[in-house]
Amino acid sequence: MQLTSTSFDDGQPIPEPYCFCRIDPETHVSLADNRNPHLAWSGAPEGTRSFVLLCMDPDVPTVGDDVNQEGRTVPHDLPRCEFCHWVMVDIPIDCTELGEGTCSREVTARGKTAPDGPTGSRQGINNYTDWFAGDPDMGGDYHGYDGPCPPWNDERVHRYRFTIHAIDLERCPVEGDRFGAQDVLKAVEGHVLASATWTGTCSLNPDVAGGR
Numbered sequence: 001m002q003l004t005s006t007s008f009d010d011g012q013p014i015p016e017p018y019c020f021c022r023i024d025p026e027t028h029v030s031l032a033d034n035r036n037p038h039l040a041w042s043g044a045p046e047g048t049r050s051f052v053l054l055c056m057d058p059d060v061p062t063v064g065d066d067v068n069q070e071g072r073t074v075p076h077d078l079p080r081c082e083f084c085h086w087v088m089v090d091i092p093i094d095c096t097e098l099g100e101g102t103c104s105r106e107v108t109a110r111g112k113t114a115p116d117g118p119t120g121s122r123q124g125i126n127n128y129t130d131w132f133a134g135d136p137d138m139g140g141d142y143h144g145y146d147g148p149c150p151p152w153n154d155e156r157v158h159r160y161r162f163t164i165h166a167i168d169l170e171r172c173p174v175e176g177d178r179f180g181a182q183d184v185l186k187a188v189e190g191h192v193l194a195s196a197t198w199t200g201t202c203s204l205n206p207d208v209a210g211g212r
Helices: 181-187
Strands: 002-004 021-024 027-030 039-040 049-059 080-091 157-169 192-202
Touching: 002 157, 002 192, 039 157, 080 181, 080 192
Parallel strands: none
Antiparallel strands: 002 039, 021 027, 049 080, 049 157, 157 192
């Protein structure tokens, strides 16, 4: 099974239009276009009944004391954890491509409630839901795709892994509209027939090699 994108090359920086934030020389960061990138997949095995799509950042700091703090940096060797940027289930088998900007076209304060997607698909919440919890201007349930916005003082370049799973279930057994990536991965355990991944990178730290 293969996953490809015309929005950026595998292993290369994700362009600004597909990010939640961009570098701003005056304020460190400002909001970007937050468009979902183009994705296309092929080679699903026989027995596939639907697809699951995830976008995960495995480089998120486990301790937030230094995050976005003036005069401090997030050390490269700080232990990291995963942050979900996108979770979509019940993608029908006749859908093998998502066009750029078809599921997300801007930053939506308090989160998208009913993001666009293929007919029949469902999109859960990403981890911006947790990040903005308690924020009076941004707090809410963030459904669908929201792009990269790593700490502007992080010494590490973050990776963003877009993964498509072909599963032998027509409907992913998660309920409601607040399911997350871990809920989905647990629900499809033992039902994944094949997977493919396309990886982009992002840094909002101008001092980090490869940053934008």
